[in-house]
Amino acid sequence: MSVNFFVNGKTSSEVRAALCGLSAIAAGFISGFLGAGGGAVLLLALRAIYGREAKTPYAAALCVTLPTAALSAAIYTVKTGLDISEAIRFIPFAVIGGVCGALFMDRAGSRTLETVFALIALTGGCAALLR
Amino acid sequence: MKFAVCFLTSALIGAGVGGGGLFTVYLSLSGAASQLTAQGINLLSYIFAAAPASALSYRRYGPDLRLITFLSFCSVIGCVFGALTAPAVTDDALRKIYGAFTAAAALFVLMRRRSLLRLG
Numbered sequence: 210m211s212v213n214f215f216v217n218g219k220t221s222s223e224v225r226a227a228l229c230g231l232s233a234i235a236a237g238f239i240s241g242f243l244g245a246g247g248g249a250v251l252l253l254a255l256r257a258i259y260g261r262e263a264k265t266p267y268a269a270a271l272c273v274t275l276p277t278a279a280l281s282a283a284i285y286t287v288k289t290g291l292d293i294s295e296a297i298r299f300i301p302f303a304v305i306g307g308v309c310g311a312l313f314m315d316r317a318g319s320r321t322l323e324t325v326f327a328l329i330a331l332t333g334g335c336a337a338l339l340r
Numbered sequence: 341m342k343f344a345v346c347f348l349t350s351a352l353i354g355a356g357v358g359g360g361g362l363f364t365v366y367l368s369l370s371g372a373a374s375q376l377t378a379q380g381i382n383l384l385s386y387i388f389a390a391a392p393a394s395a396l397s398y399r400r401y402g403p404d405l406r407l408i409t410f411l412s413f414c415s416v417i418g419c420v421f422g423a424l425t426a427p428a429v430t431d432d433a434l435r436k437i438y439g440a441f442t443a444a445a446a447l448f449v450l451m452r453r454r455s456l457l458r459l460g
Contacts, residue, residue, distance in 0.1 A: 229407070233414035240415070241422025243438050244379025245361040245386070247415065249445060267356065268401040271394045272408045277415045278386050284423035285380035292377070299346045299385045306347040307389035310354020311396045324450065326352055326362075331446035333365035337439030340369065 228258050233273065240274065241281045248274035342372050350389035356397070361442045368435055375435040376426060 232254030240247025248270050255266035285291050349363040363385065367378035397403075426434065 226410070229411060230414045233411040234418035237415035237418025237420075238422040238425075239418075239441075241419035241424075242426050243361075243364075243422075243434075243441060244383045244426075245364055246441055246445060247419070248390075251411070251415070268394075268397040268403040269408055269411060271356070271390060271397050272403065273411045273415050275387060275390055275394055276412050277419045278383050278390070280416055281419050281423045282380060282383040282387065284420065285376070285383060285426075288424065288427050289376050289380060291380035291384075293384075296381045296384045299343065299381060300388050302343045302346040303350040303385035303388040304392075306350025307354035307392045310351035310356075310389070311392040313351065313355055327446040327449035329446075330362055330365075330442050331450070333362055333369070334439045334441070334443030334446055336369055337365050337435050338443060339439075340435065 225258055229255065232258070236270075236273075237277050240277045241284065244281060244285070247277055342367065342370070346385055350385060353386060353389040354393045356393055361438075361445070364438065365442060368438075375431045375438065379426070379434075379438075 232251055236247040236251035236254070238247075239250055251273060252266055252270040255270055259266055282291075286293060345366045346363055349366075352362070361382075364375075364378045364382040367373045367381060368375045372378070373381060429437070
């Protein structure tokens with residue numbers, strides 16, 4: 210049985226679907242295990258599969274991370290006894306911050322923000338690793 | 341302070357830059373919560389921070405609903421395994437894994453940014 214992985218130099222739809230599925234499972238695992246990062250992994254994978262120019266990856270990754278995060282949060286609450294009353298206090302700040310960010314998105318230099326975010330994340334990540 | 345960090349990281353999430361990981365790092369390193377609790381709080385706040393950006397990008401780009409449903413299904417399967425595995429790891433090990441992942445992701449972004457600059 211021969212599987213046609215590539216059609217005219219492009220990934221065939223079946224292989225693309227399989228890669229998307231595997232990437233989503235991996236992203237979901239990271240999201241559940243670390244409580245973050247799944248969206249970034251999925252975005253990276255979808256960009257590799259669909260190409261950098263496609264607009265699908267970003268919106269799809271963002272939409273997929275929401276139900277994943279909701280389920281992860283539910284499991285964390287049940288399995289780790291997460292104090293919901295403590296966590297709920299952060300929600301208003303998250304909502305206002307999210308709305309401000311979404312409105313700011315059109316005007317912000319996303320590349321600059323990305324670099325600043327990466328530098329802070331690198332510092333924080335190293336601090337967590339070395340502590 | 342932790343509410344200000346929540347606001348700032350949520351703004352980064354809303355802007356589509358990312359930032360959920362930073363809130364966990366802050367909560368964990370400042371001693372405000374254990375690594376596992378920090379991850380749980382971060383997940384909950386992420387849902388509310390990402391919702392506006394998701395709605396906006398969905399309206400703007402109109403991604404394929406079938407693709408989103410398929411990816412969500414696969415992602416949920418992985419997430420169940422991940423969320424059930426996390427409590428089995430010690431808090432210290434989880435923080436180190438988290439730190440390594442965050443640092444690696446940040447390095448990747450910086451390297452990609454550098455190569456894009458070089459390409460002009």
